[in-house]
Amino acid sequence: MTDTILEARDIHKSYGRGPARFEALTGVSLRVEAGESVAIVGKSGSGKSTLMHLLALLDSPDQGAVAIEGKVAGELSVRQVDRLRNTMFGFVFQQFFLIPSASVLDNVILPLKIARVAPRERHERGMAVLRQLELDDKAANKAVNLSGGQKQRVVIARALINEPRVIFADEPTGNLDTATGRLVEDILFRLNREQGITLVIVTHDTDLAARCDRQVIIRDGTLVAAPEGPLPPVVDPAAAHAGPAVTHA
Amino acid sequence: MRLVDLLRTAISNSLRSKLRTSLTVIAIFVGAFTLTMTSAIGTGITSYIGNQVASFGASDVLTVTRTADDQLASRDGPAPYDPDAPTLGGGGFGGGGGGGFAPTPLSDADLGTIAATPGILTVDPIVPIMPSYIQHAGGERFELSVNATAALGRVDLAAGSQLSTDGTRNEIVLPTSYLDALGFENAEAAVGQGVIIGITDYLGVMHEVEAVIVGVQNESLFGSTAALGRQLTDELVAIADTGRPESLRQGYFAATATFDPDAGAEEVTAIKAHLADQGFTAQTVADQIGILQTVIDGVILIFNGFAVIALLAASFGIVNTLLMSVQERTREIGLMKAMGMSGRTVFALFSVEAAFIGFLGSAIGALVAIMIGTLISGILADTVLSGLEGLQVMQFAPASVATIILIVMAIAFFAGTLPARRASRQDPIDALRYE
Numbered sequence: 160m161t162d163t164i165l166e167a168r169d170i171h172k173s174y175g176r177g178p179a180r181f182e183a184l185t186g187v188s189l190r191v192e193a194g195e196s197v198a199i200v201g202k203s204g205s206g207k208s209t210l211m212h213l214l215a216l217l218d219s220p221d222q223g224a225v226a227i228e229g230k231v232a233g234e235l236s237v238r239q240v241d242r243l244r245n246t247m248f249g250f251v252f253q254q255f256f257l258i259p260s261a262s263v264l265d266n267v268i269l270p271l272k273i274a275r276v277a278p279r280e281r282h283e284r285g286m287a288v289l290r291q292l293e294l295d296d297k298a299a300n301k302a303v304n305l306s307g308g309q310k311q312r313v314v315i316a317r318a319l320i321n322e323p324r325v326i327f328a329d330e331p332t333g334n335l336d337t338a339t340g341r342l343v344e345d346i347l348f349r350l351n352r353e354q355g356i357t358l359v360i361v362t363h364d365t366d367l368a369a370r371c372d373r374q375v376i377i378r379d380g381t382l383v384a385a386p387e388g389p390l391p392p393v394v395d396p397a398a399a400h401a402g403p404a405v406t407h408a
Numbered sequence: 409m410r411l412v413d414l415l416r417t418a419i420s421n422s423l424r425s426k427l428r429t430s431l432t433v434i435a436i437f438v439g440a441f442t443l444t445m446t447s448a449i450g451t452g453i454t455s456y457i458g459n460q461v462a463s464f465g466a467s468d469v470l471t472v473t474r475t476a477d478d479q480l481a482s483r484d485g486p487a488p489y490d491p492d493a494p495t496l497g498g499g500g501f502g503g504g505g506g507g508g509f510a511p512t513p514l515s516d517a518d519l520g521t522i523a524a525t526p527g528i529l530t531v532d533p534i535v536p537i538m539p540s541y542i543q544h545a546g547g548e549r550f551e552l553s554v555n556a557t558a559a560l561g562r563v564d565l566a567a568g569s570q571l572s573t574d575g576t577r578n579e580i581v582l583p584t585s586y587l588d589a590l591g592f593e594n595a596e597a598a599v600g601q602g603v604i605i606g607i608t609d610y611l612g613v614m615h616e617v618e619a620v621i622v623g624v625q626n627e628s629l630f631g632s633t634a635a636l637g638r639q640l641t642d643e644l645v646a647i648a649d650t651g652r653p654e655s656l657r658q659g660y661f662a663a664t665a666t667f668d669p670d671a672g673a674e675e676v677t678a679i680k681a682h683l684a685d686q687g688f689t690a691q692t693v694a695d696q697i698g699i700l701q702t703v704i705d706g707v708i709l710i711f712n713g714f715a716v717i718a719l720l721a722a723s724f725g726i727v728n729t730l731l732m733s734v735q736e737r738t739r740e741i742g743l744m745k746a747m748g749m750s751g752r753t754v755f756a757l758f759s760v761e762a763a764f765i766g767f768l769g770s771a772i773g774a775l776v777a778i779m780i781g782t783l784i785s786g787i788l789a790d791t792v793l794s795g796l797e798g799l800q801v802m803q804f805a806p807a808s809v810a811t812i813i814l815i816v817m818a819i820a821f822f823a824g825t826l827p828a829r830r831a832s833r834q835d836p837i838d839a840l841r842y843e
Binding site for chain 1: 409410413417424739740742743744745746747748749750751753835836837840
């Protein structure tokens with residue numbers, strides 16, 4: 160009943176050369192079904208961000224292959240890969256990466272600009288997605304003047320505007336206080352539930368990981384446990400101690 | 409990205425760091441300003457010289473002289489005497505023949521040879537006319553110098569009309585400097601008025617000839633000489649030759665030859681080559697004035713060189729400015745690439761930004777140059793250069809101003825390619841990690 164939307168087949172990735180060579184991933188295989196929410200959990204430096212980058216076609220593996228809906232990314236042209244990212248994926252990063260001097264609306268419609276969508280349609284879709292995130296009254300504000308929570312909502316709006324099949328979120332709540340972080344999580348999971356958008360979330364926040372359908376635990380470049388299909392939340396003991404602690408009130 | 413979006417984004421990016429952009433723009437401004445000024449001076453002087461060329465003779469006219477004997481200078485001792493060589497009479501042009509550079513005069517036989525050259529339609533000897541004075545309405549008498557070749561050309565007129573080619577009356581075109589002296593209010597008042605020209609014959613007897621002023625000529629680079637119509641020229645020559653013994657028939661220092669006005673550059677070159685083979689030097693008016701033009705062109709070239717150096721320096725400013733922008737916007741570039749912007753588009757964004765900075769600098773530079781240049785040119789024309797009528801030192805031709813702007817934009821664009829390349833090659837992940 161489900162289709163595999165993302166697939167990693169025995170991927171290896173290393174950075175640097177000689178003595179500074181660092182094996183980020185050593186043979187990782189993973190399938191993500193359309194509509195599920197997957198948490199990639201692990202210590203910092205475990206390779207979880209690298210895995211996400213490879214799945215999101217931001218980078219290519221040294222060995223192995225990444226396939227999007229069965230198409231092997233390595234066989235696509237650069238242009239096709241750019242287009243795939245533009246039309247299928249949305250990105251939410253820990254750093255907001257908003258253009259501070261541009262308006263909220265302009266920030267949100269950037270993917271549509273890249274996709275050569277006409278100005279009128281850009282405006283309409285931009286306002287629609289801002290309404291959805293209750294930010295339409297801030298459309299003309301400069302991004303720099305928003306609060307952290309508002310900024311992350313703008314980032315989600317930007318990730319949503321191209322009606323993506325997958326949203327990649329790298330520590331989406333890392334820069335937010337708990338309450339705001341919780342709100343942002345709610346938005347993401349609602350999108351997953353209501354619009355069937357696949358979520359791939361990189362986090363070391365165990366609570367956030369627990370809300371996902373499935374956790375993929377990565378340690379020293381390999382998957383520790385990658386249960387196939389949706390499972391009840393499992394908390395990896397290692398992840399509980401990982402990284403800067405996220406405190407909960 | 410659509411072209412409009414690309415341009416708009418690039419322009420708004422360049423305006424993001426206003427101070428940095430404006431400093432770069434100033435550097436380009438200096439270069440563009442200088443280039444516009446020098447090109448305007450070039451245009452102004454060239455167009456003035458063009459008028460002078462027109463006033464000096466028609467474009468289908470060759471001035472033919474006997475080619476100076478090259479061996480003369482290197483020969484030890486004097487040249488052997490040739491009893492058949494024609495001599496220059498009438499004075500003034502031969503300069504005594506002692507200089508070694510005086511041209512050997514042309515004989516009537518030479519004129520026949522020139523006329524027989526293929527492509528030559530007519531040949532007329534240039535006869536020096538030395539009138540004694542000019543007088544208007546019984547007033548004071550003034551010396552009159554005459555442009556011997558003017559009958560063939562057109563002059564740069566302040567009033568009246570050109571000399572007619574087949575006129576039956578005695579026509580004269582006077583330079584403006586004669587107006588006051590002869591008692592005319594202005595150029596218009598002089599047109600149609602009669603003057604009396606005094607000339608002595610070979611025996612020293614003074615004759616008076618009446619002539620009508622048909623036009624008034626602007627002062628030219630070549631001094632204040634009057635131009636005489638053909639009818640008047642013939643009459644004055646006839647008087648001057650009255651009483652000259654046949655044995656003292658003079659040679660001519662030069663002749664004018666006309667050719668087909670539709671002849672192309674190659675045909676003219678062929679005619680010149682043919683004449684050169686027979687020992688004659690033939691020059692069009694453009695050739696003669698070309699030497700002056702070459703000197704002016706050289707000076708303008710030097711100025712342009714300075715302007716280009718300024719632009720080169722400015723282009724490094726552009727490189728610097730954009731490298732800083734790339735550095736500053738690393739994360740933004742990474743984000744745009746992550747969202748599917750192609751490296752080519754990123755490259756285009758930064759190079760268009762560079763070209764826009766170039767456009768700002770050059771457009772402002774050209775505009776200011778046009779304003780200041782027009783002002784200076786006007787002031788100069790009224791004061792220092794008032795003696796050279798019709799000279800606007802600086803003329804701003806829209807085509808050359810547009811060319812300068814485009815060239816500067818091209819330079820800026822190429823300067824921008826280095827930072828743009830760096831930006832386009834940025835790895836989105838590295839860019840997004842960058843703190």
